[in-house]
Amino acid sequence: MDVADENSEFYNGTYRQGTVTDTPDDDALAVHIASGFSGFQYSYDRHIRLMQACGAGAGARVFDFGCSWGYGPFQLARQGLKVTAFEIGRSRADFARTRLGVDVIDDPGGLLAFADKNAGTFDVFFSSHVLEHVPSPGETIAIATRLLRPGGVFISLTPNGSTAARVVQKDWDKWWGEVHPNFIDDVYLNKSLARWRRALFRSPLSDGELATLMPSLAFPAVIGPLDTLELGCVAVKS
Numbered sequence: 001m002d003v004a005d006e007n008s009e010f011y012n013g014t015y016r017q018g019t020v021t022d023t024p025d026d027d028a029l030a031v032h033i034a035s036g037f038s039g040f041q042y043s044y045d046r047h048i049r050l051m052q053a054c055g056a057g058a059g060a061r062v063f064d065f066g067c068s069w070g071y072g073p074f075q076l077a078r079q080g081l082k083v084t085a086f087e088i089g090r091s092r093a094d095f096a097r098t099r100l101g102v103d104v105i106d107d108p109g110g111l112l113a114f115a116d117k118n119a120g121t122f123d124v125f126f127s128s129h130v131l132e133h134v135p136s137p138g139e140t141i142a143i144a145t146r147l148l149r150p151g152g153v154f155i156s157l158t159p160n161g162s163t164a165a166r167v168v169q170k171d172w173d174k175w176w177g178e179v180h181p182n183f184i185d186d187v188y189l190n191k192s193l194a195r196w197r198r199a200l201f202r203s204p205l206s207d208g209e210l211a212t213l214m215p216s217l218a219f220p221a222v223i224g225p226l227d228t229l230e231l232g233c234v235a236v237k238s
Helices: 005-011 027-035 045-053 070-079 090-100 108-117 137-147 161-166 186-192 208-213
Strands: 062-063 080-086 104-105 122-128 148-159 197-203 219-223 229-237
Touching: 045 070, 045 122, 045 148, 045 208, 062 070, 062 137, 070 080, 070 090, 090 104, 104 108, 108 137, 122 137, 137 148, 137 186, 186 197, 186 229, 197 208, 208 219
Parallel strands: 062 080, 062 122, 080 104, 122 148, 197 219
Antiparallel strands: 148 229, 197 229
C-alpha cells in the first residue's frame, strides 16, 4: 500500500476530530441551515471576509479543498459564490452532497481528472487546516496551480510552523504527529510559491489588516509577526 492509499484508508476509517468530522443529526442540521451556521464552531465568516478582501465577490468560482461534511461550501454558496469541493472522507462527502447540496469530489483520481478538465477556471483555491494532513503539500499546490486562472488566488490556513511561532508558542512541538504529518512554515510556502505574488500573515487578520492584504502582495510580504497559532498565506497566480 502506497502513502496515498494509506492516507485514504485512514481518513475513511479511524480519523475523528469532533465537530469537524462528526456529522450532525437532523435536528442540529436544521438549526444550522436555518441560521446559516451563525455561531457554529466552524463558521466560515472570517474565511468569507478573507476571500472578499482578495476580490472574490458573488459569482466567483471557489474550490474548497478538504470540506469535511460540507459546512464550509454551504456557507460560501449562501454568499453567492460558486463552489466545488474535495473531501477524501467518502461518508462526509456523501453527507455534503446529499444533505447540503454541495458539489463535491471524493476520489483523488477524480480530482486529478477534474483539474485537467477545468484547468484555469477557478478564482480561488481555499484550504483551511488541510495541507498539514496530506501526503504531499506540493501535489496539492500543483492541483491549485492547475485549477486557478491567471490572477486567481491561492489561500491556505495551517498550524503555524514558523520560527516566530515556535519561539512564542511553547507547546509548538505538540501541534503535529500522525494526524498532522506536515508542519507548514513560511520557508516552505515561500519556496513552493516562489514565482507568485504573495503575503504571509499571522491569522486571523483584523479588519484593518484585511484592507491592506491585496495591496501589500509582493515577493513576499509579511503582515504582522508570524507568531500566532495559525499561519495564513495568500498568493496570486501569475
